[in-house]
């Protein structure tokens with residue numbers, strides 16, 4: 296049957312690609328291998344949070360908490376297996392890794408159920424506060440539980456999990472895309488669009504919200520388990536609020552609701568700081584000048600968008616005047632900065648520069664494309680074909 | 686006399702000091718075109734909210750097909766067979782016109798969420814079935830050409846028709862229309878009148894509608910109840926209502 300051929304074909308392809316990425320990781324340095332694993336984990340986290348925030352419209356901002364639940368579940372399981380002599384310190388065999396992933400999926404899902412059930416019944420942004428609070432409580436509880444390593448952290452025998460990370464990523468993306476192609480997925484979207492109308496149409500709004508929340512949390516938990524075996528050591532600092540906010544930024548930047556957007560934004564936001572890590576130190580006045588120039592340029596584009604729509608006005612003389620003003624403004628700021636004794640002849644080290652660039656990109660995005668890179672659209676084979684046919 | 690499909694028995698709801706619906710009692714028979722009218726703030730929409738489970742009556746009862754449905758949550762009321770449209774249009778704006786109607790049909794969906802997550806043949810078939818049903822309803826509501834457009838991009842009149850299509854997709858026995866002709870031009874509301882009549886004649890729906898457009902109500906409805914300040918002030922067939930002194934007073938008192 297064609298249907299099943301396509302289905303198993305695509306599953307096979309996903310597995311193959313995962314092992315391909317695994318082979319690349321194996322052949323490269325430890326750093327690159329670790330980055331390949333983390334990239335997959337971040338895509339999974341962003342796509343699973345997108346199911347909750349973007350598709351179902353529930354504002355959850357503590358996704359790292361469920362990542363943490365999964366990670367610590369796996370670490371705890373590993374410590375039991377270790378003490379029983381089932382696994383050794385040399386490494387965790389893959390079957391046990393998979394058992395841990397499944398267990399973490401369940402525990403994080405259950406945590407999601409317990410957090411979601413009471414807070415999703417309430418209206419407004421209670422969920423945001425509760426998820427954030429849950430993360431903080433979890434951190435403090437773990438810090439005070441010696442069995443979980445307390446504030447030091449917990450060691451687990453490592454395993455080479457890169458292929459499984461990517462399989463999880465493909466699974467998570469696949470599940471979200473599948474859902475969106477069925478009436479079930481539409482009922483999730485309807486809750487985002489209008490809860491009152493959804494329930495009048497017979498959609499059990501609470502159930503949909505809880506389902507989205509549990510599925511999203513479960514995927515984050517599974518990702519956490521893989522993190523444990525990839526790193527070999529975890530502590531509460533791996534799951535701070537910063538991590539939650541990065542994941543949230545990925546979802547917003549990608550375009551709330553767009554699975555493709557979440558993937559692209561997750562990869563970009565993950566890779567960008569890593570690439571910039573090796574950037575050379577820059578003179579302060581040059582950085583300030585560039586920022587000022589960009590700000591002026593963005594302002595001009597924003598004005599053009601508000602008045603005429605970007606497409607039509609981009610080649611008009613006004614555009615060149617705008618660019619000219621931006622360049623001139625940048626140079627002026629740069630020269631002025633060098634005249635001020637407090638700012639002259641300073642440099643910004645690369646570690647801080649990357650944060651400046653990171654923030655600038657976010658601000659520019661929010662000004663020029665507040666709906667995110669992809670808006671609510673998806674990119675896939677179908678949309679390519681549709682365009683080709685049209 | 687058949688058993689009424691919907692009965693309000695001394696239905697009352699109070700918001701703080703305000704009695705929005707005060708001791709309202711009426712029966713609607715299966716297949717009727719029933720009008721609920723009254724000046725602004727009379728409590729008409731609140732009656733819809735009571736029937737659909739958005740609010741629970743402070744006292745009194747609401748019966749659907751002989752069963753008390755007070756306090757049953759909206760999604761269950763919809764499943765029992767009552768569907769509504771909204772006075773202040775509440776479409777799923779970012780979704781396509783077709784998807785809006787598909788969601789209306791989702792409550793009779795037969796597959797579970799795991800089948801949808803795995804995109805199993807059963808879930809695909811079910812979605813296809815709902816899509817076909819939705820397309821047929823768009824046909825009836827004269828919206829088939831707009832099926833793939835964004836719901837929020839539709840002109841006002843068509844948005845109102847789409848709300849009806851979406852409500853019809855839940856396969857209701859009783860259809861509640863809250864000011865379906867509001868904002869329509871005379872031609873559009875004429876067309877709508879014929880469509881609503883068709884929903885009753887060809888699809889066997891019972892229709893309860895709120896409308897300020899008197900021509901629309903008087904031409905379409907077979908019986909009418911008039912509310913003012915939450916209380917019933919008149920009831921009867923259109924000719925009786927048109928000349929009813931209380932009704933004239935209520936509407937004149939509103940100076941419109």
Ligand SMILES: Nc1ncnc2c1ncn2[C@@H]1O[C@H](COP(=O)(O)OP(=O)(O)OP(=O)(O)O)[C@@H](O)[C@H]1O
Nearest residue numbers: 700703705723724725726727728729730731732772
């Ligand atoms: N949730 C609520 N809380 C407080 N007061 C409410 C609530 N809902 C409705 N009311 C009040 O109840 C009264 C009746 O409102 P309702 O919306 O039912 O009027 P209506 O007959 O539909 O009027 P219109 O023709 O303007 O739509 C109004 O005074 C309104 O302010």
Ligand SMILES: [Mg+2]
Nearest residue numbers: 729730731772
């Ligand atoms: Mg009203």
